[in-house]
Each structure stands twice: as C-alpha cells, then as structure tokens.
Amino acid sequence: MKIKDYIESGILEAYVVGSASAAETQQLLELKEKHPEVAHALNELELDLERIAEHMSITPPPGMLAKIEDSIGELIRQERSNRMPAWADPSTDQKFNANDKPENQFIEVEGSSSHMRIHKAWRWVFAAVFVLGKIFLGLAIYYYLESRQAFKEIQKLEHQQEILKKNQ
Amino acid sequence: MLKIHQESDLIATATDIRLIYNKYSGMLLGFISQLISDRAKAEAQMISIFCELAKASYAERSRPNIASWNELRTFALNYLPAHTLQSEISAHLPAQDQLTVLQRQVFNLAYYQKKSLCDIAKQLNQTEELIRKTLKEAFTVMKGKREN
Numbered sequence: 001m002k003i004k005d006y007i008e009s010g011i012l013e014a015y016v017v018g019s020a021s022a023a024e025t026q027q028l029l030e031l032k033e034k035h036p037e038v039a040h041a042l043n044e045l046e047l048d049l050e051r052i053a054e055h056m057s058i059t060p061p062p063g064m065l066a067k068i069e070d071s072i073g074e075l076i077r078q079e080r081s082n083r084m085p086a087w088a089d090p091s092t093d094q095k096f097n098a099n100d101k102p103e104n105q106f107i108e109v110e111g112s113s114s115h116m117r118i119h120k121a122w123r124w125v126f127a128a129v130f131v132l133g134k135i136f137l138g139l140a141i142y143y144y145l146e147s148r149q150a151f152k153e154i155q156k157l158e159h160q161q162e163i164l165k166k167n168q
Numbered sequence: 169m170l171k172i173h174q175e176s177d178l179i180a181t182a183t184d185i186r187l188i189y190n191k192y193s194g195m196l197l198g199f200i201s202q203l204i205s206d207r208a209k210a211e212a213q214m215i216s217i218f219c220e221l222a223k224a225s226y227a228e229r230s231r232p233n234i235a236s237w238n239e240l241r242t243f244a245l246n247y248l249p250a251h252t253l254q255s256e257i258s259a260h261l262p263a264q265d266q267l268t269v270l271q272r273q274v275f276n277l278a279y280y281q282k283k284s285l286c287d288i289a290k291q292l293n294q295t296e297e298l299i300r301k302t303l304k305e306a307f308t309v310m311k312g313k314r315e316n
Contacts, residue, residue, distance in 0.1 A: 010304030017278040018242060019285050019303070048311050049279075050195070050237040055262045057194035058201055064211065065189055068218045072182045075222060 006031065007041045016045040185222050192240050199241060202257055202280055203248060213248060220247050245282050257281070262310045271306040274299055 014020040015028050032038045197214055204210040221243060225233065234240050257276040261267060267275075273292060277283045285303075289296040 008304070010300035013303045013307050014278070014285050014300055016238060017275075017303070018245075018282040019278040019288065021284060021286065045307065046236050046238050048307060049241075052262055052279075052310055053195035053199060053237050053241070056202070056260065057198040060193045060197050060214070061211070064193065064215070065186065068185065068189065068215050069182060071215060071219045072185060072222045075219070075226070076182075 003031070003035050003037055007038060012038070012041055012045055016042065016049060182222065184225070185218055188221070188234050188240065189218060192234075192237055195237055196240060196244060199244065199280075200248070217244050217247050241279075242282070263312070266309050266312075267306060268302075270294075271302050271309065274302045275306040278303055 011020060011024055011028060015025060020028065028038070032042060193214070196217070197210065200210045200213050200217075201207065204213060221234065224243075234243065257280045261272065261275065264272070270292070274288055277288045277291065278285075283291070285296050285299050288294075289299045292299070294302075
C-alpha cells in the first residue's frame with residue numbers, strides 16, 4: 001500500500017471526526033506508528049478542525065467562567081464534607097487509641113502552598129473596612145483642625161481679656 | 169503519616185479547567201449552539217460539560233486529558249444529552265458557498281453527530297466510498313478557503 005494514496009483516501013479525515021470504523025482506526029494507528037507522514041497528516045487535520053471551530057466560535061457571555069468555577073467549588077465543598085476521618089475509615093489500619101502519645105492522635109496535613117484561599121464575600125467586607133477607614137481618617141483630620149482653630153480662638157480671647165483687665 | 173490529597177487534586181483540576189476554558193470556550197459554545205438552538209440551554213450544557221470534565225479528571229486522579237480542540241469536541245459529544253440535540257444541522261461552515269450540499273451534509277453528520285461513514289452512507293443513500301471521498305473534499309475546500 002502506498003502511504004500517499006492511503007493519506008489521500010479520506011480515512012484520516014474520517015478518523016479525525018470520529019467516523020472511521022474500528023478496523024480502519026486500528027489500521028490507521030498501526031500506520032501512524034510506522035510512518036511519520038501519517039502522524040504529520042493527522043496533526044494537520046487536527047489543526048484544520050481547530051481552525052474550522054474557530055471560524056464558528058461564539059464568545060461566551062461574561063460570568064460564564066465564574067459559574068463553572070462555582071460549580072467546581074461546589075464539588076470541592078462536597079468532597080470536603082464527604083471526607084471520612086482516617087480513624088473512622090475501616091480500610092485503614094490506623095485506629096484511634098486514647099492511650100497513644102498525643103503526637104500520634106492528630107492527622108498531619110501538609111500545606112504546600114503559601115497562599116490562602118478565602119470566600120469571595122470577604123472582598124465586600126474588605127472594601128467596607130477600607131472605605132470606613134478613609135471616612136474616619138477624614139473625620140479625624142477635620143475635628144483635629146476644628147479643635148486647633150477653637151484652641152487658637154480661646155487663646156486669642158484670653159489674651160484680649162488680659163489686655164482689657166490691664167487697661168481697667 | 170496521612171496526607172490528604174483529594175481536595176488539592178480537585179483545586180488543581182479547577183486550574184486546568186480554567187486554562188481549557190480560556191483556550192476553547194468560544195469554540196465549544198459555537199459547537200454546542202449548532203446542536204442546541206436555544207442559547208440559554210446551550211450555555212447551561214457548556215457549564216455542565218466543564219463540570220463533567222473536572223469530575224472525570226478527578227475520578228481518574230489525573231489532569232484533564234484534553235490536549236486539543238478535537239478531544240474536547242469528542243468529550244462534549246459523549247456528554248450532550250441526545251434528546252436535546254437538533255437532527256438538522258445548518259452550521260455556517262468556512263467556504264460555505266463553495267461546498268456542495270452533499271459535502272455540507274456529510275461534514276455536519278460526521279463532525280456534529282460523530283456518525284460513522286457507514287451510517288452516513290445509509291442515511292444519505294450513497295456508497296461508503298463516496299461518503300469518505302466527499303468528507304475528504306469538504307476538508308480540502310474549507311482548508312483551501314482558509315489558505316486563500
């Protein structure tokens with residue numbers, strides 16, 4: 001069989017879109033191993049398919065990724081709630097024993113990341129704290145200037161009072 | 169020492185899913201929209217496909233096994249509920265006006281419905297050989313348009 005004729009036969013296109021039969025797929029995978037030009041043609045077709053998909057792509061609405069991440073977050077929460085403690089898991093040999101040394105009674109959890117993940121709701125709390133901080137700072141400066149002004153007024157009045165007393 | 173891996177595995181998967189989303193989400197929504205005409209339903213299906221992808225890779229304790237658009241398309245086709253899909257696909261393909269009716273039909277049945285050459289031949293009342301040849305021609309026409 002000539003490889004060029006095989007590549008031109010249309011079997012590669014059928015395989016790439018998933019329409020080839022099991023026998024054709026088996027034959028193609030064997031030829032792909034033996035002939036780099038078959039592998040190259042398959043890669044080209046995969047890229048062609050990607051370009052066709054790009055031509056027909058539709059930009060997802062904003063917020064779509066957040067929805068997906070929320071759904072995956074839900075999976076993480078389920079995983080967290082479903083996790084069974086090691087001492088209660090019959091598949092492990094470790095049993096909780098009150099007579100064990102204290103250091104043996106805890107599960108050691110290794111945290112490889114130096115980052116902390118917190119709930120998104122906290123950003124509003126942080127924003128509120130920031131805004132309130134700015135307001136209080138403004139008020140503090142305002143009242144400081146007010147009191148300083150008042151203090152100067154008092155000093156001025158006291159000075160005038162002393163002058164009046166002396167004149168009397 | 170007991171190490172708890174499950175949750176961190178899932179978080180790593182979520183990061184990989186984000187990378188796949190950034191690269192292929194437009195293509196995937198375009199693809200699903202040809203199969204499900206209702207945009208809201210198409211978007212809901214897209215979300216569930218990404219979740220299925222996360223679940224599948226988590227179950228296998230490996231990174232999502234998606235290295236190309238074609239792998240994501242194949243994965244999506246396995247998870248899209250058959251009853252929601254349109255039987256008639258009228259995708260606006262590249263070089264649409266240069267493709268014959270048969271070339272469009274064969275490509276759409278293979279690409280959007282993953283039908284075998286044998287099934288397409290039966291459905292269109294043609295020989296399998298002609299269907300294979302037509303699929304090849306459809307690729308050539310679309311590629312030619314792009315290169316021009």
